[in-house]
Amino acid sequence: LALGADLEMAAQGVLSDAPEGGNFVAPTLFAGVNASHALARDEIFGPVQVIIPFEDEAEAVAIANGTEYGLVASVWTENGARQMRLAKAIRAGQVFLNNYGAGGGVELPFGGVGKSGHGREKGFEALYGFTTLKTVAAFHG
Structure with missing residues (x-):
């Protein structure tokens, strides 16, 4: 999935009190996402959310x-x-x-x-x- 230069990462992170060790995928919030972008149209199996104004x-x-x-x-x-x-x-x-x-x-x-x-x-x-x-x-x- 090519994200493209038009996307803005609005927020990303794992809670500071997450357990030591283990593997975490940081939840990510993207802004500047066009409704035709793959992040808006496809199922993304991960902690990803987009902001699309209307x-x-x-x-x-x-x-x-x-x-x-x-x-x-x-x-x-x-x-x-x-x-x-x-x-x-x-x-x-x-x-x-x-x-x-x-x-x-x-x-x-x-x-x-x-x-x-x-x-x-x-x-x-x-x-x-x-x-x-x-x-x-x-x-x-």
């Missing part, structure tokens, strides 16, 4: 949906109507509102859309992958 909801949704992946998203706003609009518009398997993390217990389905997964784990939705729906209509006349 002007309005439509642009935010276009950025969020401008990738082939859609595992998890998070929306941060005090406006409840905006939370619901964005949660509906963003293509992701899970959308967190004003929080982020492992979603719920075993009863809440988990899985992505696009190249982030097929089907769901956990909950009743996960069982549907092991079943086949059949309709039987009988005439009793």
